[in-house]
Amino acid sequence: MHVVDLATTTRRELNQQLHALAADTNDTHWRIDNPEGQHALVAGLDAPVTVEIMGHAGYYCAGMNKLATVIIGGNAGVGVAENMMSGTVHVKGDASQSAGATAHGGLLIIDGDASARCGISMKGVDIVVKGSIGPMSAFMAQSGTIVVLGDAGEALGDSIYEARLFVRGEVKSLGSDCIEKEMRPEHKQGLRKLLQDAGVSEEVSVDEFRRYGSARQLYNFHVDNAAAY
């Protein structure tokens, strides 16, 4: 285990050390002490290592993550795991706005709540929120899955494309072009897998969730007039 104390090491030094890791590094386990809410911590990782942050993180923690597993002991600021490509980011506390924004892959687990715009413009990531998510979540969400054990705020899935949303609690309102959809066996199967990955398959059953997705009515703007645009 490699321990970096941010009380004595700068964020720049930490990130640089992590970026220098080779894909087959033996330094696979890192612990970061005293994060004190600094921004852009462990952003841009590109190696299969596990990094545990012992406290709160600021904006864009684990931004653009590839391959790495990042565990945030406390809360995470705006844009945690934004544009993640692969790997896992696990927030033990709550997450601020735009959690998992535009992320292409990997798994983002939030044990607490996530604020507004969770999964905005997501492009393939899987997000499991054990608490609730704020308004305008999954705005223009392109693909991937959001699973919410609690409730969802206003305008869920506004202008959504092909992403799948599973909410166990209440949805305050659906955004434009987002509708409730039938839960077919394949959806339940995918959901079950994600609940397992997030370690909550014992606590909740897939039958408690409802599925939401795109009505696909906004996909082609006034299609009758397409040639005249």
Added chain:
Amino acid sequence: MDAENIPQTLPRMSATFDPHSLAEIRRAAATGIYDIRGGGTKRKLPHFDDLLFLGASVSRYPLEGYREKCATDVWLGTRFAKKPIHLKIPVTIAGMSFGALSGQAKEALGRGATIAGTSTTTGDGGMTPEERGQSETLVYQYLPSRYGMNPDDLRKADAIEVVVGQGAKPGGGGMLLGQKISDRVAAMRNLPMGIDQRSACRHPDWTGPDDLEIKIEELREITDWEKPIYVKVGATRPYYDVALAVKSGADVVVLDGMQGGTAATQDVFIEHVGIPILAAIRPAVQALQDLGMHRKVQLIVSGGIRNGADVAKALALGADAVAIGTAALVALGDNDPVHEAEYQAMGTTAGAYDDWHEGRDPAGITTQDPALASRLDPVVAGRRLANYLSVLTLEAQTIARACGKSHLHNLEPEDLVALSIEAAAMARVPLAGTDWIPGGQGL
């Protein structure tokens, strides 16, 4: 007087309800939808043509044309980046998306820019291997949509441009209509094929200058503080936008005037939102000067740059470099009269063709149709672009030498006068033959 000899009132067209306005009313009435098109503003605006250089005379010495050196190079990103960019000429190729443009066109832009010693820029939709491969210096755009955004490409780029807005549509997002969403474009953008794709107008994970500062910090951390970070804004409130971009930590500010082209936007947006680049440069430079950052944070301006005189005028007003979009496409072969028969068949004519969003470009540039795109030979087209860039530079040097400057960057507002009161006020140079600069010297 007999009735036959009464002079007839000639039919008179209204200047207000001119043929274009009338046709647009009828088109709107028939279709119920606004007009979407590519390109920039088409109406006449105060522009660089309204400025003139005062060559050297008794009070100033010229430099010998063809003999005495007039340098043209520019450094970009010297503020924070460990690896700033050094270009041979102060004319860069603006960001234009793969999707809007064919793969061949993107490759040609890279080839031409590389021969000329300048940079090219990706666009909405991400980086293609063709353009990375052919561009010695490639700027990677970081846009609200984040289509195709990927950290490997970010690390492969030579600079990063955070796009806040564009001159053609400040405050607007992008659109790429279904006709152009081919398999490849759809896959790069992670969207179903054939749908109308809208690019967001706001970034998904930051709002306002305080957040932008942290976003830039993140981009720097991810790329280990190596790459210059540009911030691109459409010209609207240039003094404040430039000041805030500097405050947010930009190395370079890209300022795009309303003449700037776009791949596709509502005509009403193109023609009525934003200000001409002529009016935007001085307030932008003033913001840099007020912050003690002129020449430390570099300013790239764009929007309607056509020739070396435009380049020289933009630099004289205080820009460090310019960017070209439309002119580069024309150099590749866009709107070339050789395709006139095909333009006619589409109800338009060479020079006016702007339905770039439909993807039927006979020149093979603004299309994803493989047959049309294959008409553009990237090597030949790249050579044409390089020639054109060389002429822009030679022309700008000609003017600079006549003004006695040994570097294009030594051109200054004092070398200029204006032909119209509007241009004098906007560019803050005197009306020709007077010492009158109308308007305030402030914002």
